[in-house]
Amino acid sequence: MQMTDFPPALVLLSGALLLPFLKGKLRWVVAFALPVLALADAWQIITEGADSYIPFLGMQLNPVHVHAPTPVFATVFAIMVAGGLLFSMNQKTEHELPAVCVYAGGALGVLFAGDLVTMFIFWEVMTLGSTVIIWSGRQADSEGSGLRYFGLHAVGGVLLLMGIVIVVQQRIASGDPDPLAFRHFESMVSLWSSFGWDSAGMWLVMLGMLVNAGAPPFSAWVPDAYPEGSSSGTVFLSAFTTKTAVFTLMVAFAGVEPLIYLGLWMALYGIVYAILENDMRRILAYSIINQVGFMLVGIGVGTKLAIDGASAHAFAHIIYKALLLMSAGSVLAATGKRKCTELGGLYRTMPITMWCGIIGALAISSFPLTSGFTTKSMIAQSVTEQAALLADAGLSHNHLIVTWFILEAASAGVFLHAGIKFPWFVFFQKDSGLRPPDPPWNMRAAMIGFAAICIFLGVFPGPLYQILPYQAEAAEYAKVVYGVGHVLIMLSLLLFSGLAFFVLLPMLKRTETITLDFDWIWRRFIPHFWRDVLLPLLQGLDRAQKAVLEWLPSSASDDGNLPAQVRRRLPGNWAVSVPVFVIVLMLLTYLVVYFWLLPA
Amino acid sequence: MKYQLTPTEKKLVRIAWIVGLLVLSAIVVVELFMHHHAHFEKDGITIDTLPEFYPIYGFGASFVLVVFAKTLAIALKRKDTFYADD
Numbered sequence: 001m002q003m004t005d006f007p008p009a010l011v012l013l014s015g016a017l018l019l020p021f022l023k024g025k026l027r028w029v030v031a032f033a034l035p036v037l038a039l040a041d042a043w044q045i046i047t048e049g050a051d052s053y054i055p056f057l058g059m060q061l062n063p064v065h066v067h068a069p070t071p072v073f074a075t076v077f078a079i080m081v082a083g084g085l086l087f088s089m090n091q092k093t094e095h096e097l098p099a100v101c102v103y104a105g106g107a108l109g110v111l112f113a114g115d116l117v118t119m120f121i122f123w124e125v126m127t128l129g130s131t132v133i134i135w136s137g138r139q140a141d142s143e144g145s146g147l148r149y150f151g152l153h154a155v156g157g158v159l160l161l162m163g164i165v166i167v168v169q170q171r172i173a174s175g176d177p178d179p180l181a182f183r184h185f186e187s188m189v190s191l192w193s194s195f196g197w198d199s200a201g202m203w204l205v206m207l208g209m210l211v212n213a214g215a216p217p218f219s220a221w222v223p224d225a226y227p228e229g230s231s232s233g234t235v236f237l238s239a240f241t242t243k244t245a246v247f248t249l250m251v252a253f254a255g256v257e258p259l260i261y262l263g264l265w266m267a268l269y270g271i272v273y274a275i276l277e278n279d280m281r282r283i284l285a286y287s288i289i290n291q292v293g294f295m296l297v298g299i300g301v302g303t304k305l306a307i308d309g310a311s312a313h314a315f316a317h318i319i320y321k322a323l324l325l326m327s328a329g330s331v332l333a334a335t336g337k338r339k340c341t342e343l344g345g346l347y348r349t350m351p352i353t354m355w356c357g358i359i360g361a362l363a364i365s366s367f368p369l370t371s372g373f374t375t376k377s378m379i380a381q382s383v384t385e386q387a388a389l390l391a392d393a394g395l396s397h398n399h400l401i402v403t404w405f406i407l408e409a410a411s412a413g414v415f416l417h418a419g420i421k422f423p424w425f426v427f428f429q430k431d432s433g434l435r436p437p438d439p440p441w442n443m444r445a446a447m448i449g450f451a452a453i454c455i456f457l458g459v460f461p462g463p464l465y466q467i468l469p470y471q472a473e474a475a476e477y478a479k480v481v482y483g484v485g486h487v488l489i490m491l492s493l494l495l496f497s498g499l500a501f502f503v504l505l506p507m508l509k510r511t512e513t514i515t516l517d518f519d520w521i522w523r524r525f526i527p528h529f530w531r532d533v534l535l536p537l538l539q540g541l542d543r544a545q546k547a548v549l550e551w552l553p554s555s556a557s558d559d560g561n562l563p564a565q566v567r568r569r570l571p572g573n574w575a576v577s578v579p580v581f582v583i584v585l586m587l588l589t590y591l592v593v594y595f596w597l598l599p600a
Numbered sequence: 601m602k603y604q605l606t607p608t609e610k611k612l613v614r615i616a617w618i619v620g621l622l623v624l625s626a627i628v629v630v631e632l633f634m635h636h637h638a639h640f641e642k643d644g645i646t647i648d649t650l651p652e653f654y655p656i657y658g659f660g661a662s663f664v665l666v667v668f669a670k671t672l673a674i675a676l677k678r679k680d681t682f683y684a685d686d
Contacts, residue, residue, distance in 0.1 A: 141684070268665075275669040278680065339680075384639045391642040401640050409661035416662045485636050492627050492654035493661075499624060500662035507670055514683075516676040523683055 005052040007063040008045070008074065009109030009122060011038040012081070016101035016129075020094070031085050031097060038108060039078035046071045051114055059180060065114025067182075067251045068469035069311045073111050073243065075467060076315040077104060079453075080239045080322060087326050087446035088232030090333075090439075096136040100236050103129030107240040111247060115180040116164045116205075119248065123160065123212075127153040130241055137229040147578055148522070149225035152211065152218060154582040158589050160208025165593050166201030182251065189255045189302070206253055212245035213296065214289045215262050219269060220519035222289055227281035227338065231329035234281060238288055238325050239318045246295045246314050255302025260403055263300055266293030267410040274417035275508065276515045279338045280328050280426055284321065287364060287418040290410070291317050297403060298379040303386050304470035305477060309378030311468050316371035316457060320363035323450040324422065327357030330443055331426055334436030340425035340510040344432040352438045354427040356447035363454040365419030365494055366411060368487045371457035375464070377486065378477055380407050411490070412497035419494070420501045425510060624655075631655055 015034040022030055045064055052064035081104045088096065106129055109122025127150065134146035171179035188206070191199040214222040226237045253259060270290025277283045291313070298310030328338075330353045337343055347354045359370070366372035383404045390397035438444055457464050461481065465474035480486065501508065605613065631652050638646045647653060679685075 271665055272669040272672060275666060276673050276677065387640060388642060391640075397643075401643060401645065404639060408657065409665075412658040412661045413665045416665065485634065488627070488630060488634060489636065489654050492631060493658035495624055495627060496655040496658035497662040498620075500659045500666070504663065504666045507666055511677075512680050513673075513677045514680045515673060516678055516682075 005064060006041060007052075007109060007112055008038040008042040009063075009105045009112065009125075011041055012101045012105030012108060013125075016098040016105065019098045019101065027097075028085075028089060031101075032082065034101060035078045035081035035085070035104075038081070039075065042074040042078065042108070042112075043071075045112065046074070056117070059115075059117060061118045062114030062180075062182075063109070063118045064112055065182075066112070067247075069247055069250050069307070070111050071467045072311045072315050072464070072469070073247050074108060076318045077107055077111070077240065077243075080104075080236075080318050083319075083322060083446050083450055084232065084236045084239070086449070087235055087329070087443050089442045091230060091232050093136045093138065093230060095132055096230060096233055099129050099132035099136060100233075101129075102126075103133060103236060103240055105129070107244045110244050113182055116168065116182050117180055119182050120157075120161055120164055123244075123248075124157055126241065126244065127157065130237060133233045133237055134225050134229050137233050139228045139230075142228040145225045145228040148519070149221055151578045151582050152221050152522075154586065156208050156211030156218070158208075158586050159204050159211065162589055162593050163201045163204025163206070163208055167205060170198075170201060182248075184254060185252050188253055189257075192256050192258055202253075206249070206256070209245050209248050209252070210262070212241050213249065213292055214242050214245075214266070215296070216265055216269065217518040219266065219289050220517035223273070223277070223282045223285040223517075224519055226285045226288070227279055231333040235322050235325045235329060238284070238321045242288055242292050243314050243318055246292060246299070246310065249296070250299050250307060250310060254299055254307055257300055257399070259296045259300030260399065261300075263293045263296030263298075264403060264406050264410075266290065266296060267407070268413070269293070271410065271413035271417045273515055273517070274421070276513070278340050278510045278512060278514075280331070280340055280343065280422060281325065281338055282514075283340075283418065283422055284324050284328060287324075287414070288317075288321060290414060290417070291321070291364065294376055294379055294407070294410070297407065298382060301379075301382050301386050301400070301403075303382050304473045305378060305385060306382035308465075308468040308470050308474045308477070309375065309382050312375035312378060312461075312464055312474070313372075315464060316363065316375040316454070319450050319453050319457075320360045320371060323356060323360035323447060323454060324364065324418070326443065326447045326450065327353050327360060328422070328426070330439040330447070331436075333439060333443075335434050337434070339512065340429070341512055342432060343426050343434070344429035345427070346432070346434060346436065347427040349435045350427070350438050352444050352447065354423065356451045357427065358423050359451040359454055361419045361423050363458070365415040366490060367415075367419070367458075367494060368482075368490060369455065369458045371454045371461075371464075373490060374458055374461035374481055376411070377481065377490070378474075380404060380411075381477065381480075383407065408493060412493045415494045415497040416501050420498055421508070424501075627655060628652065 012034050015030065018030060019027060046066050049066055051062055053060045053062050055061075081100070084100065088100075091097070103126055106122045106124075106126030109125065110119055113119035113122060131146050131150045134149055135142055168179045185202045185205075188199065188202045191202070211218045222242070226234050229237050249259065266289050270286045270288070270293060274283045274286035274290070277286060295310040295313055295317075298306040298313065331343065331346060331350065332338055334350070335343070363370035363372045366376045383400050387397045387400035387404070390400070461478060465471065465478055468474045631654065636649050636653070638649045
C-alpha cells in the first residue's frame with residue numbers, strides 16, 4: 001500500500017484508538033503528530049491526485065479522491081486540530097481528546113470521499129465524535145443538548161441516506177457507469193424548482209447537508225449544542241460540522257439558487273439572534289450561522305470566484321472563529337462564567353486574551369488587514385460580477401442585486417453583533433469585580449498563533465489564494481482586493497456600524513434572557529404535548545384495555561413494573577425515548593424508501 | 601459599588617473617543633469627495649455612487665437590525681431558565 005492509498009481520516013481515527021492507552025507527555029507527542037501526519041498524507045494525495053478504491057459489500061468505494069475544494073479545507077482542518085490541541089492541553093476530561101480525533105477524522109474523511117457511501121459513513125462518524133465532545137463538556141446542559149444534537153443529526157443523516165439511495169437508484173436506472181460518485185448534481189441547478197421524482201433524491205441529499213450547515217429551520221442546534229462543550233471542546237466543535245457541510249454543498253450543489261436565499265436568511269438570522277443573546281459563547285455560535293450564511297450565498301451563486309470566496313472564507317472563518325472561542329474559552333476557564341451580565345472589565349487582568357479576542361472580532365468583521373477582508377469580500381464581488389454577466393446576456397438578475405445590498409448590510413451587522421459586542425461586553429462594559437489572570441502558556445500560544453494567522457492572511461492572502469479551487473480567478477482578485485474604494489467601503493460600513501452600536505447601547509444592554517427559536521418545537525411543544533396530551537390518552541387507553549382484557553401488557557410508557565434494580569439503571573424518560581424515537585424513525589424511513597419510493 | 605476609573609483609564613477613554621470621532625470624521629470627509637463606481641450600473645442603479653452612501657448604509661443597516669431584533673424580542677424573549685425550569 002502506498003502513502004497515497006491511505007485516507008488522511010484514518011490517521012486521526014487510528015489516533016483515537018491509540019490515545020486512550022497513552023499517558024503523560026507521550027499522549028501529547030502522539031496527539032500533535034496526528035494532524036501533522038494527516039496533513040502530510042493529505043498533501044501527498046493532493047499532489048499525486050490519484051484515486052484509491054476498496055471493495056465493500058459488493059461496491060467499489062473511493063475513500064481517496066481530491067475534489068476542487070479539498071486542498072483548502074484539508075489544510076485548515078489540520079491546522080485547526082493542531083491549534084485546538086495546543087489550546088486543550090489543560091483539559092482534565094479523558095474523553096475529549098479521542099473524541100476530537102474521531103470528529104476531525106470524520107471531517108477529513110468527507111473531504112476525500114469520492115463516493116456517496118464513503119461520504120455518508122464519515123459524515124456519521126463525525127456526528128458520533130462531536131456528540132461525545134459535547135457530552136464531555138461538563139456544562140449545565142451538556143447531557144441534554146448532546147442528546148438533542150445527536151437526535152437532530154441522526155434525522156439529518158436519515159434524510160441524507162434516503163437521498164443517496166434514491167440518487168444512486170436513479171443513476172443505475174439511467175445507465176450511469178459510476179452511480180456512487182460524489183460529484184456535482186448538474187441537473188439540480190435547473191431542476192430545483194420542480195419537486196417531482198427527478199429532483200427528490202437531490203433535495204433530500206441537500207436537506208441532509210443543510211441540517212449540518214445550521215440552515216433554517218435547524219439553525220437552533222448550533223447555539224444549543226456548541227456552548228455546552230468544554231472551554232476547548234467548543235473550539236473544535238465550531239470548526240468541522242458546519243464547514244464540512246459547506247464543503248459538501250460546494251461539491252454537490254454549486255449554483256443552486258435557493259442556497260442564496262437560505263444564506264441571506266442565515267446571515268441576517270445570526271445577527272438578530274446574536275444581538276439579543278447574553279451568553280458569550282452563544283453569541284459566537286449565532287455568528288457561526290451568520291458566517292456560514294455568507295458561504296452559502298457564494299455556493300448558491302456558484303461561479304468560480306464565488307466558490308473561491310466561499311472556500312477562502314471557510315478557511316479564514318475556521319481560524320478566527322476558533323480564536324474567538326479560544327478567547328471566550330479562556331474567560332470561561334478562568335471565571336467559570338459565560339453570561340455578559342456577569343462579565344465585564346476583564347481587560348485589566350487578561351490583556352492577551354482581550355487582544356486576541358479583538359483580533360478575532362476584527363477578522364470576523366472583515367476589517368482591512370485581517371483574513372475576513374481578503375476572503376469574504378470575494379463573495380460580494382462574485383455577486384456583482386455574476387449580475388453583470390447575466391445583465392449582458394439579458395437574463396434576470398434582480399435577485400443578485402438584492403443579494404448584494406443585503407450582504408453589505410449583513411457585513412455591517414457582523415461588526416455590530418460580534419465585532420464589537422463580544423469584546424465590549426466581555427472585556428470592557430462595566431467592572432464585574434472579576435480579576436482572573438490570562439490563561440496558561442499553551443492557551444496563550446494557541447491564541448497568539450491563530451491571531452497571527454488572521455493578520456497574516458489579511459496582509460498576505462497569496463498563499464491561501466494559491467490553494468483555492470480556482471487559482472486563476474483568485475489571482476485576478478488579489479490585484480483588486482486592496483483597491484482604495486474597496487477598503488473605504490468596508491471601513492465606512494464597519495465604523496459607522498460601530499457608531500450605531502454605541503448610539504444604541506442602551507437598547508443593547510444585556511438581560512438574563514434567551515430568544516425562542518424553532519427548537520421550541522422539540523424542546524417544549526413535543527415534550528409537553530406528550531406529557532399533557534398523548535401520555536394521559538395512552539394511560540387512559542391502557543386502563544380501558546386492562547378493564548376489558550386483563551391479560552394485555554401494562555403501559556409501555558411506564559417502567560414502574562420493572563424490577564427496582566433495572567429501573568435504577570435507566571436514565572430519564574427522555575434519554576431513552578429520544579434515541580428510541582430516532583432509531584424507529586430511521587427504520588421506518590428505510591422501509592419507506594425501499595418498498596414504496598423506489599420505482600420497480 | 602460602581603467602579604471608579606483610574607486617571608490613566610480616564611485618559612485612555614478620552615483618547616479613544618477623540619481618535620474614534622476623528623476617524624469617523626475623516627471617513628465622512630473622504631466619502632464626500634470619493635467617487636465609488638456603481639455596482640449595478642447596467643441596471644441604472646447608482647444609489648451606491650452617492651456621497652456618504654456607505655456610512656449612512658452601515659449606520660442605517662445596523663440601526664434597523666437592532667430595532668428589528670428588539671421588536672422580535674417582545675414576542676420571543678424568555679428568561680434564560682425557560683427550558684431548565686421544565
